[in-house]
Amino acid sequence: MLNNVIKNRLKILFTLSIFLLQSHSALAQKTDIVVLLNGDKMTGEIKSLQTGLLNFKTDNMGTVKIEWIKIDKIWTDKIYEIELVNGRTYYGTIEPDSIKGKLLVKEVSKDTRLFIKDIVKITRIKESFWDILNGYVQLGFSFTRASQIAQLSLGFNGKYRTKAFFAELNANSVITTTKAERTSRKQDIFLTYYRFLENRWFWAGLIGAEENTELGIQLRTSLGGGGGLDIIQTNRNVLSTLLGVSLNREWYTDSTEAKNNIEGLVSGNYELFIYDRPKVHFQTSVKIFPGLTDFGRVRSNLESSLDWEIFLDFYWALSFYLTYDNKPASTGSETDYRFETSIRYEL
Numbered sequence: 001m002l003n004n005v006i007k008n009r010l011k012i013l014f015t016l017s018i019f020l021l022q023s024h025s026a027l028a029q030k031t032d033i034v035v036l037l038n039g040d041k042m043t044g045e046i047k048s049l050q051t052g053l054l055n056f057k058t059d060n061m062g063t064v065k066i067e068w069i070k071i072d073k074i075w076t077d078k079i080y081e082i083e084l085v086n087g088r089t090y091y092g093t094i095e096p097d098s099i100k101g102k103l104l105v106k107e108v109s110k111d112t113r114l115f116i117k118d119i120v121k122i123t124r125i126k127e128s129f130w131d132i133l134n135g136y137v138q139l140g141f142s143f144t145r146a147s148q149i150a151q152l153s154l155g156f157n158g159k160y161r162t163k164a165f166f167a168e169l170n171a172n173s174v175i176t177t178t179k180a181e182r183t184s185r186k187q188d189i190f191l192t193y194y195r196f197l198e199n200r201w202f203w204a205g206l207i208g209a210e211e212n213t214e215l216g217i218q219l220r221t222s223l224g225g226g227g228g229l230d231i232i233q234t235n236r237n238v239l240s241t242l243l244g245v246s247l248n249r250e251w252y253t254d255s256t257e258a259k260n261n262i263e264g265l266v267s268g269n270y271e272l273f274i275y276d277r278p279k280v281h282f283q284t285s286v287k288i289f290p291g292l293t294d295f296g297r298v299r300s301n302l303e304s305s306l307d308w309e310i311f312l313d314f315y316w317a318l319s320f321y322l323t324y325d326n327k328p329a330s331t332g333s334e335t336d337y338r339f340e341t342s343i344r345y346e347l
Contacts, residue, residue: 020087034066035073042066046076050121050161051273052235067275068235071116074103081163082114083121083279085234087200090114093126120233123163136168137160138317140342148179153340166194174338186323186336187211190222204242208335213253215325216332222248235273242267246289252329263299264287279309297327307344315344336339 024239032046034056035119045071053065073096082105084091103119117256135158143150149175158169163280171189190208197203207224211217226244233239244265251258267287274280291297307315321335 002303004005014164032076032078033074034071035215036066036070037072038070046074046080046122046124048124048161049119050122050236051271052275053273054122068119069117072100076123079125081121081123081125083118084114084118085120086118087198087230087233117235119303120235125163133156134346136346138342138344140317140340142341149176150178151176151340153342155342155344164196165320166196168192168194174340182213185213185340192199194228201227202230203227204244207247212323212332212336214333214336215323216252216253216329218253219251220248222246224248226265237273238269238271240269243347245292252331254329254331260290261295261297262293263291265289281305281307281314281315292325296323299326300324310343313346315346317342317344 002033034042034044034045035052036042037211040065042056042058044056044064045064047055047057049055049068052066052068054071055063056066057063070072074094075096076094078093079091079124080094082092082094087287090107090112092105092107094107094114095104097104097113099113101117102113102115137155137157138153138155140153141151149225153175154171156169156171156172159284160167161179167190169191173187174183174185175187177245188208188210190206190210192204192206194202204227207223209219209221211219224244226242226245228242231239231241242265246263246265248261248263249258250261265287269285270283272280272282282305284302287301287304289299291299303319304321305317305319307317309315317340319340319342321340322335324335325332328334328335
């Protein structure tokens with residue numbers, strides 16, 4: 001009797017499992033369609049459009065990246081947020097328009113015709129964490145026998161984006177050893193949060209920690225924020241600026257006493273994307289911290305990078321950074337700069 005009950009319940013459980021698997025399979029069907037200018041047609045799932053690349057997930061080829069300027073038509077019955085170069089946003093499904101070079105966004109109460117060339121971002125309204133997470137890891141190493149100088153560099157970048165906000169985690173470590181001098185370390189980790197506003201405006205907050213023995217900084221923790229604007233936003237380049245305030249606490253290599261500071265924050269960032277093979281990505285950013293409590297002190301950071309695709313998702317990266325502090329610790333230098341080369345893998 002008991003065995004029959006167990007068997008019946010197992011049958012019910014098995015039937016429900018099959019039903020749920022079939023339901024999940026049906027829900028996960030990839031029914032979006034993309035047609036390229038050369039006539040090629042692809043069926044899959046639109047994940048997002050960012051920096052001129054449409055992330056399109058297929059069953060046979062995995063997730064492929066398609067240049068936006070090479071797309072002719074799109075069909076999807078899922079709800080997306082579509083953002084234009086001028087910052088205006090629309091919500092709805094997407095289908096081809098009768099006019100070539102345009103797409104039709106079908107909203108709840110109206111239909112809107114948009115030029116394909118004016119669309120710079122497409123974000124799925126409902127996405128899983130892994131669908132909207134991307135970034136890279138990189139590794140570099142060099143050794144010169146004559147001078148006995150060895151350098152190891154590690155880097156990580158993770159980005160998470162939704163229609164309302166964008167979060168980015170950056171971590172970098174550069175360790176240099178020589179036979180004659182002490183080991184030099186430049187290490188940092190920063191989490192930045194951007195909240196999108198109307199007409200390309202945003203506000204941002206950041207928190208992080210860094211070490212730079214060349215400047216005499218054993219540890220600097222920072223907390224800051226401000227408002228900014230995407231001045232230029234196209235599928236080829238982005239230019240943004242930010243103005244705010246930063247609070248930090250510093251520990252020096254020549255002293256056990258910590259120091260608190262309040263600083264202004266002025267920053268700018270420019271990115272250029274070239275997707276004709278080989279893919280190239282250039283980025284440069286500058287941050288200036290004028291002292292408010294320590295009036296007269298000025299710190300600045302300049303970082304530039306050039307990524308050149310070697311083969312699928314693997315890049316050769318050339319980086320340069322320059323750090324300046326007009327009032328460094330007694331054992332530190334005013335400037336620290338370094339060229340780095342490494343191999344980068346995009347997640």
